[in-house]
Amino acid sequence: MIHFENVGLRYGMGPEILRDMTFDIPKRSFQFLTGPSGAGKTTLLRLLFMSLHPTRGIIHMFGRDLSQIPRAELPMLRRRVGIVFQDFRLLDHLTTYENVALPLRVRGKEESSYRNDVIELLKWVGLGERINVLPAVLSGGEKQRAAIARALMDQPEILLADEPTGNVDPPMARRLLSLFLELNRLGTAVVIATHDLALMDQVDARRMILTEGRLDIYE
Numbered sequence: 001m002i003h004f005e006n007v008g009l010r011y012g013m014g015p016e017i018l019r020d021m022t023f024d025i026p027k028r029s030f031q032f033l034t035g036p037s038g039a040g041k042t043t044l045l046r047l048l049f050m051s052l053h054p055t056r057g058i059i060h061m062f063g064r065d066l067s068q069i070p071r072a073e074l075p076m077l078r079r080r081v082g083i084v085f086q087d088f089r090l091l092d093h094l095t096t097y098e099n100v101a102l103p104l105r106v107r108g109k110e111e112s113s114y115r116n117d118v119i120e121l122l123k124w125v126g127l128g129e130r131i132n133v134l135p136a137v138l139s140g141g142e143k144q145r146a147a148i149a150r151a152l153m154d155q156p157e158i159l160l161a162d163e164p165t166g167n168v169d170p171p172m173a174r175r176l177l178s179l180f181l182e183l184n185r186l187g188t189a190v191v192i193a194t195h196d197l198a199l200m201d202q203v204d205a206r207r208m209i210l211t212e213g214r215l216d217i218y219e
Helices: 041-048 071-078 096-106 115-124 140-153 170-185
Strands: 002-010 016-025 030-034 056-061 081-084 158-162 189-193 206-211 214-218
Touching: 002 041, 016 041, 016 214, 030 041, 030 170, 041 158, 041 189, 081 140, 096 115, 096 140, 115 140, 140 158, 140 170, 158 170, 170 189
Parallel strands: 030 189, 030 206, 081 158, 158 189
Antiparallel strands: 002 016, 002 056, 206 214
């Protein structure tokens, strides 16, 4: 589904932040992306989300060479990728329900076709009592869970999650991990960037370890 070949990235004339990256992310796969702070995990996720472009190398997404795709087509391609950012990116003027339903509203779907699914998912992530409140009222952990629910709502082919359990307690972290595993069982590839060794030890999954801009993969 995704193929990187000798990919490197630098900002301006600075040193390469990521270098010599060659790897695949197969369909229906599950992997953790880990490594020390500052190693470039978030930058790699942004490359996978197509919000950054490499300074060298080739990236194929869903069978297409990104360097050959017109910029106007990228938003449609990104719809196949769900992403959970560390800063949540909830819209302050929308309720929890409206934030989670936003990807479907943007696609022009009728609310009657998704309302029950949104409510059920919010209940599952522990936000059943927070459906109609604004983000300003939510705690950091609640915002994190709302962002995860929003990313899952559009049933992406691949889900990218940047420290998705960083603001929740261990029981909720396990519950969210179960949600990611269930999503993977249903066919979505999952990449979770995390420092949480205890979380990774709960799953026999591939580990992608990023150190000083280079990637090592352990199956």
